[in-house]
Amino acid sequence: MLTTKRLIGLATAGALAATAVPAMAQVTAGSQEVGAYVGEAFGDDLSDRKINGRTPELDDDLTYGLRYGYHFTDAWGLELSLGQTNTSVTGLSTSDIDLDLTTFDVDAVYHFNPSSRFVPYVLAGIGYASADLDRPITGTVNGGGPVRIKDDNGFTLNAGVGAKYFITDNVSLRLDARYRYLDKVIDRYDDSLNTFETTFGVGFQF
Structure with a gap:
């Protein structure tokens, strides 16, 4: 939460400092945009089973990445994002x-x-x-025999809201908040995750 507050404060200060710089209409058909962002990702329960009597969780942590967008019209665009979250699995007996x-x-x-x-x-x-785990999650599930749980891949869905503030005709500051659904990140006893991300970014339009 502290990271999020700092990001919001930084974005607000940047927006106020930019009010003296003239800017004109910015999002136009045929324009492209590249940018980078940093923020915080909020985790969720990692499994639908207890391992060693405890439920593992995906921790809240820093997230960052790159974005590329193309505007088909003044209003509609398509955006590609590549993100990285260096987080951890918590709630374990180890x-x-x-x-x-x-x-x-x-x-x-x-x-x-x-x-x-x-x-x-x-x-x-x-x-x-x-997902890339440093080592497998080991333990027992529901009093059964030992298990060894590894990382896995899956699809993700996201939806969100945000705003861009143009400092100049080409450079913008951006705040973004979105819900993210993760199908799975472990290969056994997996559960879908409902996570949330808040980010601050800088974009360049050309």
């Missing part, structure tokens, strides 16, 4: 296990008021998620 989560998303984006400096938007899309 020490936490590092887990690197990589996501690739393809999203449809709709911009409101695209001719202004401040441009709100909504987005939704589908993608692919790949």
Whole structure:
């Protein structure tokens, strides 16, 4: 939560500092946009079973990545995102296990008021998620024999809202909040995850 507050504070300060810089209509048909972002990803229960009597969880942690967008019209666009979350599995009877989560998303984006400096938007899309555990999760499930759980890959869905604030005709600051569904990240006793991400980014349009 502290990371999120810092990001929001930074974005607000940047937006206020930019009010003295002139900007014109920004989101236009045929334009492209590249950008980078950083933020916080909020986790969820990793499994639908208790392992050693405890439910493993995906921890809240830093997320970052790159984005590329193409605007078919002033309002409609398509965005590709490659993200990385270096998080960990907590709630274990042993020490936490590092887990690197990589996501690739393809999203449809709709911009409101695209001719202004401040441009709100909504987005939704589908993608692919790949998990990389440092070591397998081991233990017993429901009093049974020992199990060894490894990482896995699956699809992901996301939907969210955000806003771009153009500092100049080409450079924008961006706040984004989105819900993310993860099909699975482990290969046994998996459960779908309902997570949430808040990010701050900088974009360049050309």
